[in-house]
Amino acid sequence: xxxxxxxxxxxxxxxxxxxxxxxxxxxxxxxxxxxxxxxxxxxxxxxxxxxxxxxxxxxxxxxxxxxxxxxxxxxxxxxxxxxxxxxxxxxxxxxxxxxxxxxxxxxxxxxxxxxxxxxxxxxxxxxxxxxxxxxxxxxxxxxxxxxxxxxxxxxxxxxxxxxxxxxxxxxxxxxxxxxxxxxxxxxxxxxxxxxxxxxxxxxxxxxxxxxxxxxxxxxxxxxxxxxxxxxxxxxxxxxxxxxxx
Amino acid sequence: xxxxxxxxxxxxxxxxxxxxxxxxxxxxxxxxxxxxxxxxxxxxxxxxxxxxxxxxxxxxxxxxxxxxxxxxxxxxxxxxxxxxxxxxxxxxxxxxxxxxxxxxxxxxxxxxxxxxxxxxxxxxxxxxxxxxxxxxxxxxxxxxxxxxxxxxxxxxxxxxxxxxxxxxxxxxxxxxxxxxxxxxxxxxxxxxxxxxxxxxxxxxxxxxxxxxxxxxxxxxxxxxxxxxxxxxxxxxxxxxxxxxx
DNA sequence: CCCATGCATTGACCTCTGTCAAACCGCCGG
DNA sequence: CCGGCGGTTTGACAGAGGTCAATGCATGGG
Numbered sequence: 001x002x003x004x005x006x007x008x009x010x011x012x013x014x015x016x017x018x019x020x021x022x023x024x025x026x027x028x029x030x031x032x033x034x035x036x037x038x039x040x041x042x043x044x045x046x047x048x049x050x051x052x053x054x055x056x057x058x059x060x061x062x063x064x065x066x067x068x069x070x071x072x073x074x075x076x077x078x079x080x081x082x083x084x085x086x087x088x089x090x091x092x093x094x095x096x097x098x099x100x101x102x103x104x105x106x107x108x109x110x111x112x113x114x115x116x117x118x119x120x121x122x123x124x125x126x127x128x129x130x131x132x133x134x135x136x137x138x139x140x141x142x143x144x145x146x147x148x149x150x151x152x153x154x155x156x157x158x159x160x161x162x163x164x165x166x167x168x169x170x171x172x173x174x175x176x177x178x179x180x181x182x183x184x185x186x187x188x189x190x191x192x193x194x195x196x197x198x199x200x201x202x203x204x205x206x207x208x209x210x211x212x213x214x215x216x217x218x219x220x221x222x223x224x225x226x227x228x229x230x231x232x233x234x235x236x237x238x239x240x241x242x243x244x245x
Numbered sequence: 246x247x248x249x250x251x252x253x254x255x256x257x258x259x260x261x262x263x264x265x266x267x268x269x270x271x272x273x274x275x276x277x278x279x280x281x282x283x284x285x286x287x288x289x290x291x292x293x294x295x296x297x298x299x300x301x302x303x304x305x306x307x308x309x310x311x312x313x314x315x316x317x318x319x320x321x322x323x324x325x326x327x328x329x330x331x332x333x334x335x336x337x338x339x340x341x342x343x344x345x346x347x348x349x350x351x352x353x354x355x356x357x358x359x360x361x362x363x364x365x366x367x368x369x370x371x372x373x374x375x376x377x378x379x380x381x382x383x384x385x386x387x388x389x390x391x392x393x394x395x396x397x398x399x400x401x402x403x404x405x406x407x408x409x410x411x412x413x414x415x416x417x418x419x420x421x422x423x424x425x426x427x428x429x430x431x432x433x434x435x436x437x438x439x440x441x442x443x444x445x446x447x448x449x450x451x452x453x454x455x456x457x458x459x460x461x462x463x464x465x466x467x468x469x470x471x472x473x474x475x476x477x478x479x480x481x482x483x484x485x486x487x488x489x490x
Numbered sequence: 491c492c493c494a495t496g497c498a499t500t501g502a503c504c505t506c507t508g509t510c511a512a513a514c515c516g517c518c519g520g
Numbered sequence: 521c522c523g524g525c526g527g528t529t530t531g532a533c534a535g536a537g538g539t540c541a542a543t544g545c546a547t548g549g550g
Contacts, residue, residue: 082400082403082404083404084408084488084489086488086489088408089408090408092403103393103397104393105386105389105390105393106393106394106397110397110400110401134382140382140385140386141350141385143389144385144388147389147393147396148350148351148392149351150396151392151395151396151399152351154399154400154403155337155356156327156355157403158335158337158399158403158406159327159328159335161403161406161448162335162406162447162448162449163328163329163334163335164329165536166536194497195497195498202407203403203406203408204537205537205539206497206498206499207499207537207538207539208538210498211499211500213499214498214499226546227498227546227547243330243331244330244331410506411507440529441527449507449508450507450508450509451527451528452528453506453507453508455528455530456529458529471517472515472516472517472528491550492549493549493550494548495546495548496545497546497547498543498544498545498546499542499544499545500541501541501542501543502539502542503539503541504537504538504539505535505536505538505539506535506537507534507535507536507537508533508534508535508536509532509534509535510531510532510533510534511531511532511533512530512531512532513529513530513531514527514528514530515527515528516525516528517524517525517526517527518523518525518526519522520522520523520524
């Protein structure tokens with residue numbers, strides 16, 4: 001079971017919307033789906049959306065809700081999750097700056113979206129975004145590319161969930177995070193996830209994650225610094241463990 | 246580990262290609278991604294592709310291969326699969342008539358595609374398909390819709406793989422098949438999958454699948470007829486088991 | 491600066507499911 | 521119609537990992 005800090009969702013988003021601002025200073029404008037748009041088109045799209053600030057723990061959309069909004073992630077990390085009726089949770093995706101979230105061209109949001117860190121979004125009403133996308137082949141193509149990539153990544157993750165051991169899962173996870181996150185000068189990465197959330201990604205329990213990490217540490221393969229910090233000492237060994245060797 | 250009947254792949258496909266034939270008699274032309282195309286456009290697309298027949302067990306594409314072809318499934322059932330280095334396999338999707346297979350707009354095929362039953366495809370060279378799709382917004386939109394749906398389904402399956410018990414997995418699987426497959430007059434469905442393949446979908450073993458099914462049968466919830474036949478006697482009970490009640 | 495709170499770690503135990511092995515039996519070919 | 525093959529079922533057993541519980545220890549508020 002998963003307790004998020006602030007479960008107050010959409011309403012505070014409204015109140016925290018910033019004044020419209022141009023895409024000029026947007027940190028992700030070359031990587032987000034709007035990257036290929038002409039200046040005019042991008043301005044038009046920008047006027048449909050609004051910038052929104054999120055605190056860690058806030059949920060933007062809930063599983064099963066009507067699909068009302070979609071967004072670009074400008075900054076921060078968020079999780080996508082589904083749960084069983086009795087509260088077991090599975091994280092089905094983690095999104096980073098420049099990623100796209102929400103369910104365009106569909107009535108329902110199939111999973112919840114919750115900020116793991118403080119985050120900023122460029123939020124669009126779904127209906128207006130859909131309309132805009134239909135008229136702009138470039139945008140739609142970019143969205144298709146991204147969705148195809150997501151699908152590939154998601155399917156690769158199914159292999160982990162269905163067939164890998166706890167040790168392989170944790171090793172794979174650490175390598176994945178190291179690839180995604182920027183290490184500090186000492187080579188340490190700061191995980192944007194708690195142990196519980198890591199367990200929810202890997203389809204295991206907090207205790208198993210902890211035991212595996214302690215084991216890696218004992219073997220000198222990683223170093224743990226504080227609660228969220230990890231330094232990969234022996235990457236090759238970790239790769240081997242991830243492959244089940 | 247998984248042994249497929251004929252592991253001879255692409256070559257026989259060539260030899261079995263039929264003479265080009267129009268889309269007029271195509272059984273999936275109202276449901277496949279080409280459904281929205283004008284008659285002229287559909288003919289143009291049709292001329293890019295060719296009809297191909299597949300026998301159960303034949304593999305059309307292998308994981309990691311260059312992405313050379315994409316296809317519509319005209320008839321039959323196929324599996325999409327990935328495996329670990331040491332041969333553990335996970336089925337990441339099952340596709341039916343009117344579904345689309347292959348990796349457009351990408352260099353690599355991220356999973357293998359293998360026929361579970363005899364099948365017929367409408368096969369396109371990827372490069373030419375990509376080009377055509379770029380010029381036809383309707384086709385691209387339809388492909389996007391389908392990919393978004395696939396992604397939703399795949400993420401829902403992650404919950405099963407990561408968080409459900411063996412009993413819940415098998416119950417969920419049977420309900421899923423009952424929804425997809427047409428039952429005969431006695432209410433029996435013919436599974437297009439062996440026990441091993443079911444295990445590869447559910448991330449478990451053949452023995453566990455078999456034990457769960459025997460248990461359901463003992464309880465009078467399902468009836469097993471022959472090797473592949475299943476009749477759902479008490480659907481409500483199965484729904485309950487699928488939810489972990 | 492220190493304490494309290496909540497996350498993380500560690501331990502003990504137990505169960506579910508995987509593994510190995512044998513028996514069973516549909517289904518196809520002769 | 522029969523026999524054998526290959527998929528399936530069943531059994532016995534072991535172990536990975538889940539559960540419950542206690543302890544440890546970062547981190548932030550007073």
